[in-house]
Amino acid sequence: MDIDQILDRIYILPEASKASLKKHITEVSYPKYFCLMEADKIIPHIYFIRKGIVRAYASTADNDITFWFGSEGETAISMKSYVEDKPGYESIELLEDCDLYTLETESLRKLFNEDIHIANWGRKFAERELVKTEELIISRQFKTSLERYKDLMANKSDLLKRVQLGHIASYLGITQVSLSRIRAEIK
Numbered sequence: 001m002d003i004d005q006i007l008d009r010i011y012i013l014p015e016a017s018k019a020s021l022k023k024h025i026t027e028v029s030y031p032k033y034f035c036l037m038e039a040d041k042i043i044p045h046i047y048f049i050r051k052g053i054v055r056a057y058a059s060t061a062d063n064d065i066t067f068w069f070g071s072e073g074e075t076a077i078s079m080k081s082y083v084e085d086k087p088g089y090e091s092i093e094l095l096e097d098c099d100l101y102t103l104e105t106e107s108l109r110k111l112f113n114e115d116i117h118i119a120n121w122g123r124k125f126a127e128r129e130l131v132k133t134e135e136l137i138i139s140r141q142f143k144t145s146l147e148r149y150k151d152l153m154a155n156k157s158d159l160l161k162r163v164q165l166g167h168i169a170s171y172l173g174i175t176q177v178s179l180s181r182i183r184a185e186i187k
Helices: 003-010 015-022 079-084 105-114 116-142 145-155 157-162 165-172 176-186
Strands: 025-030 035-037 045-051 054-059 064-070 091-094 098-104
Touching: 003 015, 003 045, 003 116, 015 105, 015 116, 045 105, 054 165, 064 116, 064 165, 079 116, 098 105, 105 116, 116 145, 145 157, 145 165, 145 176, 165 176
Parallel strands: none
Antiparallel strands: 025 098, 035 091, 045 098, 054 064, 054 091
């Protein structure tokens, strides 16, 4: 997915505004298992996923808990760093070789002050991230692991082919054995 498609999914900008924004966006590539963001660090960038899959997770004494997957067209961001310039809660790891677009948060903030269209794009961006977070919380609180797995099948079936079952189980909040039972039950 190219940067124009990704930006337009968030909010359609006038061409001049989009050109200004794109001047601050660069393309980077990193290998599978690269740690794009580390918990407890300020992350001064926003990433847009051109190609590949990433996972956001938090580490406990016993294991890593995956709470989000991102794929083509989505963003990888620490909202705490983006909004408050404070260390984020999550680590983000690449699950495949990834091609990403990156934008420095400080450059984006300057553009917000210079161009109302980019400021509106930023507002829509933050709103979308808020809704995504709200949906994750509601899913975790009110849906069973079976329902969450069915949601993955319906909305992100490509993840089931591209992501290790251990990460899927962690995302669902269950063991791999329980995930195997769910998968057998559905077939």
